[in-house]
Amino acid sequence: MGQRVQGTDGGNGEVPSMCPRCVLAGILGEALQDPDSRQLLARLTQDKTSLGCGQTLRRDGEVFQALYMLRAGALKTTTVSEDGSPQVIDFHFPGELIGLSALGTGRYLGLITALSPSALCVIRSTDLEDLSTRYPGVRKRLLQLAAREVGRRERMHQLMLGTRAEVRLALALLNIAGRLQVLSADGLSRFRLPMARADLAAYLGLTPETTSRHLRNWESKGWISTRGREFRVEVPDALQVIASRRIPDGVSVNHTRLAGIGSGLPG
Amino acid sequence: MGQRVQGTDGGNGEVPSMCPRCVLAGILGEALQDPDSRQLLARLTQDKTSLGCGQTLRRDGEVFQALYMLRAGALKTTTVSEDGSPQVIDFHFPGELIGLSALGTGRYLGLITALSPSALCVIRSTDLEDLSTRYPGVRKRLLQLAAREVGRRERMHQLMLGTRAEVRLALALLNIAGRLQVLSADGLSRFRLPMARADLAAYLGLTPETTSRHLRNWESKGWISTRGREFRVEVPDALQVIASRRIPDGVSVNHTRLAGIGSGLPG
DNA sequence: CGGAGTCTTGACCTCTATCAAGTTTTGTGG
DNA sequence: CCACAAAACTTGATAGAGGTCAAGACTCCG
Numbered sequence: 001m002g003q004r005v006q007g008t009d010g011g012n013g014e015v016p017s018m019c020p021r022c023v024l025a026g027i028l029g030e031a032l033q034d035p036d037s038r039q040l041l042a043r044l045t046q047d048k049t050s051l052g053c054g055q056t057l058r059r060d061g062e063v064f065q066a067l068y069m070l071r072a073g074a075l076k077t078t079t080v081s082e083d084g085s086p087q088v089i090d091f092h093f094p095g096e097l098i099g100l101s102a103l104g105t106g107r108y109l110g111l112i113t114a115l116s117p118s119a120l121c122v123i124r125s126t127d128l129e130d131l132s133t134r135y136p137g138v139r140k141r142l143l144q145l146a147a148r149e150v151g152r153r154e155r156m157h158q159l160m161l162g163t164r165a166e167v168r169l170a171l172a173l174l175n176i177a178g179r180l181q182v183l184s185a186d187g188l189s190r191f192r193l194p195m196a197r198a199d200l201a202a203y204l205g206l207t208p209e210t211t212s213r214h215l216r217n218w219e220s221k222g223w224i225s226t227r228g229r230e231f232r233v234e235v236p237d238a239l240q241v242i243a244s245r246r247i248p249d250g251v252s253v254n255h256t257r258l259a260g261i262g263s264g265l266p267g
Numbered sequence: 268m269g270q271r272v273q274g275t276d277g278g279n280g281e282v283p284s285m286c287p288r289c290v291l292a293g294i295l296g297e298a299l300q301d302p303d304s305r306q307l308l309a310r311l312t313q314d315k316t317s318l319g320c321g322q323t324l325r326r327d328g329e330v331f332q333a334l335y336m337l338r339a340g341a342l343k344t345t346t347v348s349e350d351g352s353p354q355v356i357d358f359h360f361p362g363e364l365i366g367l368s369a370l371g372t373g374r375y376l377g378l379i380t381a382l383s384p385s386a387l388c389v390i391r392s393t394d395l396e397d398l399s400t401r402y403p404g405v406r407k408r409l410l411q412l413a414a415r416e417v418g419r420r421e422r423m424h425q426l427m428l429g430t431r432a433e434v435r436l437a438l439a440l441l442n443i444a445g446r447l448q449v450l451s452a453d454g455l456s457r458f459r460l461p462m463a464r465a466d467l468a469a470y471l472g473l474t475p476e477t478t479s480r481h482l483r484n485w486e487s488k489g490w491i492s493t494r495g496r497e498f499r500v501e502v503p504d505a506l507q508v509i510a511s512r513r514i515p516d517g518v519s520v521n522h523t524r525l526a527g528i529g530s531g532l533p534g
Numbered sequence: 535c536g537g538a539g540t541c542t543t544g545a546c547c548t549c550t551a552t553c554a555a556g557t558t559t560t561g562t563g564g
Numbered sequence: 565c566c567a568c569a570a571a572a573c574t575t576g577a578t579a580g581a582g583g584t585c586a587a588g589a590c591t592c593c594g
Contacts, residue, residue: 077421079425081425081428081429082510082511083511087425087428089421089424089425090421090424100414100417101414101415101417101418101421102414102418103410103411103414104411104412104413104414104415104416104417104418105414105415105418109418109421109422110421132403132407133403136399136400136403136406139403139406139407139410140399140406142410143370143406143409143410143413144370144371145371146371146410146413146414146416146417147367147368147369147370147371147372147413148368148371148372149371149413149417150367150368150371150413150416150417150420151368151369151371151372151376153417153420153421153423153424154344154356154357154368154376154377154420155376156420156424157356157357157420157423157424157427158346158348158354158356160424160427160472161348161354161469161472162348162472163472163473163549163582163583164549165549165550196571196572196573197572197573197574198572198573202428205427205428205429205430206430206550206551207550207551207552208572208573208574209550209551209552209573209574209575210549210550210551212573212574212575213550213574213575215574216574216575228558228559228560228572228573243349244348244349244350430550430551430581431581432581432582463539463540463541464540464541464542465540465541473582473583474582474583474584475540475541475542476541476542476543476582476583476584477581477582477583479541479542479543480542480543480582483542483543495540495541495590495591495592
């Protein structure tokens with residue numbers, strides 16, 4: 001989503017981060033032609049918020065005030081279901097817009113908190129309105145981004161349809177790795193999850209235990225290696241293979257079919 | 268979504284349907300002030316497609332050509348997962364826009380087919396572009412609709428996080444009943460599902476068998492009654508109660524834990 | 535009335551949630 | 565830099581929920 005460019009920003013270089021100009025430029029589009037708007041762009045890129053780990057950006061139900069562009073770090077959006085168990089609705093990674101859905105209802109949905117120290121650009125609703133009326137292309141671009149977000153969430157639904165925990169987990173890791181990719185020189189094969197296992201599990205409707213078990217299982221087969229939140233995919237496409245089969249080994253679907261269901265590769 | 272008004276259209280009155288003018292008016296907004304655009308509106312409301320049960324509107328990957336507004340009937344969007352099992356990504360009910368996500372990528376996602384005889388208004392991409400450039404309010408409205416759709420899908424994710432099949436099913440029925448409500452005089456307490464159990468199950472990542480079992484279970488408790496696809500909710504809020512508890516019958520969550528958690532209806 | 539498709543019911547078995555310890559990692563203060 | 569405490573993660577045992585296969589009942593149509 002948006003234009004992503006590996007960041008080397010002038011300011012605080014503690015964390016790898018997006019070049020905010022590039023991303024915002026993607027949103028502003030034609031507005032940039034106008035020298036007058038350069039000024040605004042400059043203001044937007046300076047107008048930032050930073051959050052410590054665990055700090056909250058917005059709470060559930062707060063009225064829409066601004067769209068945020070995540071520059072560095074990672075966030076999560078959570079709710080609490082009626083029975084009290086925590087639910088993770090989404091994660092947010094550098095280069096992504098946060099708060100789009102609040103454009104529809106006028107209120108933020110869920111509690112948005114930082115998973116790690118994060119930096120964000122703030123695009124105030126007033127500025128957004130200003131820009132949108134002055135430059136039609138801005139709204140066109142926003143519409144495109146929102147539509148893309150709808151598509152992303154539709155694919156997320158697909159992901160959740162994988163009944164099997166193993167499939168969901170593999171798909172989610174691919175998804176997250178893809179979104180993190182920008183920041184990693186190694187592409188998909190190596191990445192660091194910013195969130196706890198419990199968050200990942202809650203995102204997928206699983207328990208941390210199940211999540212852990214499958215990861216260890218894959219590791220025991222040599223497909224991946226993990227060390228805490230650090231991941232490395234040893235067998236290229238291993239995740240894809242797992243993700244694409246609800247059916248275990250290319251072996252049986254069910255009882256009375258074939259003996260050793262080990263559900264694994266030779267190992 | 269959109270403005271919904273119970274329909275009494277002049278044309279073919281076989282099926283209860285939305286008043287297309289009202290819905291389109293919600294999209295077009297200010298454009299309507301312009302007498303010139305009335306003409307376009309007239310054209311859009313006439314420009315319709317109708318589909319027989321099972322017929323397809325668009326296929327996966329087709330390039331974006333038009334946005335559709337469903338006037339009557341019901342559609343589903345499906346994909347096939349890599350292992351060949353069918354997945355239902357979404358249902359579409361009267362008054363809803365179809366194809367928004369294709370605005371982002373330029374291509375439709377999934378196979379869109381009719382669940383029952385359906386009628387749709389066609390808003391060609393060219394017309395859309397025309398309108399959008401002439402009337403900024405149109406794009407603003409579309410952005411709002413897209414953002415709302417993002418929110419809807421975020422809540423859908425929440426729904427899927429209900430691990431328990433019973434909870435998912437109850438939430439989904441509430442969701443669908445709500446979207447169907449416009450057409451039913453009895454509100455939420457009585458409705459007819461347009462889709463087969465198998466589709467509903469595939470939408471939720473369940474099997475038809477499990478779906479059926481839970482429905483019959485609720486029926487045996489007198490909470491609902493069903494006859495084929497016809498539903499009636501006998502105990503008001505029964506679905507809400509089911510939906511809000513992962514915890515079964517006021518009994519235990521698990522062995523050795525808690526005597527009576529209540530939280531259930533009288534059995 | 536018959537036949538196809540849809541829905542229900544049953545038996546069985548796998549998978550995942552749950553509870554309960556361990557173990558490792560992370561963060562903090564000495 | 566080490567020691568300690570608090571999280572986070574892993575591992576194990578167990579049972580309940582849901583998937584799978586199979587067959588029967590019901591519906592809808594022609």
